[in-house]
Amino acid sequence: MSDSSLMNGENGLKKVTSLLPTNGGNGSYSYFKNSYYQRISAIFEHKKISEEIAEKFDVEDLSLSKAIRIADLGCATGPNTIMNMLNIVEAIKQKYEANKCPAIPSTRPEFQLFFNDLVTNDFNTLFKSLPEDRDYFVAGVPGSFLDRIFPESSLHFVYTSHSLHWLFKLPAELEEENSPAWNKGRVHYTNAPDDVADAYKSQFCEEVRKFLDARAKELVGGGMLVIIMSGTPVDLPLSSTANGKMFEFMASTLMEMVREGLIKESQVDSFNLPLYQSASPEEIVDIVERNGCFSIERLELSKPSSWLKGAAVDVPAWMMHARAAMEGNFIKHFGSNEVVDEVFKRLTKKHLDHSELLPQWCNQDVQLFIVLKRKKIISM
Numbered sequence: 001m002s003d004s005s006l007m008n009g010e011n012g013l014k015k016v017t018s019l020l021p022t023n024g025g026n027g028s029y030s031y032f033k034n035s036y037y038q039r040i041s042a043i044f045e046h047k048k049i050s051e052e053i054a055e056k057f058d059v060e061d062l063s064l065s066k067a068i069r070i071a072d073l074g075c076a077t078g079p080n081t082i083m084n085m086l087n088i089v090e091a092i093k094q095k096y097e098a099n100k101c102p103a104i105p106s107t108r109p110e111f112q113l114f115f116n117d118l119v120t121n122d123f124n125t126l127f128k129s130l131p132e133d134r135d136y137f138v139a140g141v142p143g144s145f146l147d148r149i150f151p152e153s154s155l156h157f158v159y160t161s162h163s164l165h166w167l168f169k170l171p172a173e174l175e176e177e178n179s180p181a182w183n184k185g186r187v188h189y190t191n192a193p194d195d196v197a198d199a200y201k202s203q204f205c206e207e208v209r210k211f212l213d214a215r216a217k218e219l220v221g222g223g224m225l226v227i228i229m230s231g232t233p234v235d236l237p238l239s240s241t242a243n244g245k246m247f248e249f250m251a252s253t254l255m256e257m258v259r260e261g262l263i264k265e266s267q268v269d270s271f272n273l274p275l276y277q278s279a280s281p282e283e284i285v286d287i288v289e290r291n292g293c294f295s296i297e298r299l300e301l302s303k304p305s306s307w308l309k310g311a312a313v314d315v316p317a318w319m320m321h322a323r324a325a326m327e328g329n330f331i332k333h334f335g336s337n338e339v340v341d342e343v344f345k346r347l348t349k350k351h352l353d354h355s356e357l358l359p360q361w362c363n364q365d366v367q368l369f370i371v372l373k374r375k376k377i378i379s380m
């Protein structure tokens with residue numbers, strides 16, 4: 001696996017990101033094979049996206065440019081991104097069909113789909129899995145979506161799912177042993193002192209601010225931005241959610257392994273996962289309003305229990321999903337595949353031992369669905 005903390009190569013270049021890519025390829029621990037839960041939670045929002053497009057996507061204006069340009073930011077290796085993009089294409093086609101002028105059928109737009117992720121993402125696996133027979137154009141766009149990655153006013157629709165809650169950088173305070181935000185014995189801010197949670201929160205707000213600044217430049221006036229990401233009601237402690245419990249169990253597993261001499265305590269103290277999972281609707285409204293370039297069209301929280309539709313969480317499969325998304329962080333920090341095997345084996349057992357509590361942990365509002373529209377750009 002390549003070292004994504006050195007985004008520009010080897011030889012001591014400046015560390016710019018805490019993020020490591022999801023597992024590439026299509027082997028047993030790959031994201032390609034282990035992203036079913038992200039898939040069903042995105043499918044849960046498909047109908048709402050189609051409704052928003054039918055009602056608010058300004059096709060008449062936008063089709064003047066002939067090609068509708070859509071980007072998925074944080075696409076990973078597939079297959080979810082393709083399905084999610086095609087849902088958007090289909091909804092825009094339907095909107096177009098419903099609105100088109102029968103006298104000029106040749107103005108039917110073409111579609112260009114952009115797949116973005118970090119430069120270290122395994123784009124090959126994604127592009128190899130695209131259907132050969134397709135009626136849209138594709139392009140890969142490597143780079144951090146916190147920066148500008150497209151020309152000004154060039155996109156009509158931007159989509160991102162399960163990506164914006166990943167922090168590009170860990171807050172610097174977490175890495176300072178004398179700081180009040182030194183996160184001893186934990187791997188995340190779940191159950192941590194306020195200083196730790198506050199450090200995560202301000203890093204997240206700063207990153208979302210940058211994300212919106214870049215999208216405000218890249219989207220045309222009337223263009224839409226759909227975000228699916230983790231979130232919680234403002235007063236819900238993360239420790240009462242399934243993800244919060246997983247972080248708690250990760251910490252207790254690692255501390256057990258410290259006691260057994262398998263890893264060092266200092267390694268656990270300095271290990272933190274770059275994920276912010278408790279953005280509240282109020283927090284999002286505040287950041288969007290400060291940005292000022294977008295109107296909020298829809299903002300909702302949903303529960304895993306609703307998109308699981310009564311099916312029980314398959315614990316081993318869920319742990320494989322967590323591994324496919326996070327393994328890189330563990331291997332880089334603990335330096336051995338054996339440690340990671342042991343962590344996830346124990347983590348799976350801990351969850352199975354508590355499986356009767358899983359339905360309760362999943363019955364919380366933890367997925368944010370956000371639809372924004374770029375305000376019209378008035379040229380002087």
Ligand SMILES: C[S@@+](CC[C@H](N)C(=O)[O-])C[C@H]1O[C@@H](n2cnc3c(N)ncnc32)[C@H](O)[C@@H]1O
Binds near residue numbers: 022035143
């Ligand atoms: C859990 S995957 C989600 C993939 C896909 N959207 C899905 O729903 O299955 C999160 C992806 O976001 C990407 N990501 C996170 N932060 C990013 C950033 N700042 N710029 C580009 N990609 C980023 C990660 O590299 C990873 O591939």
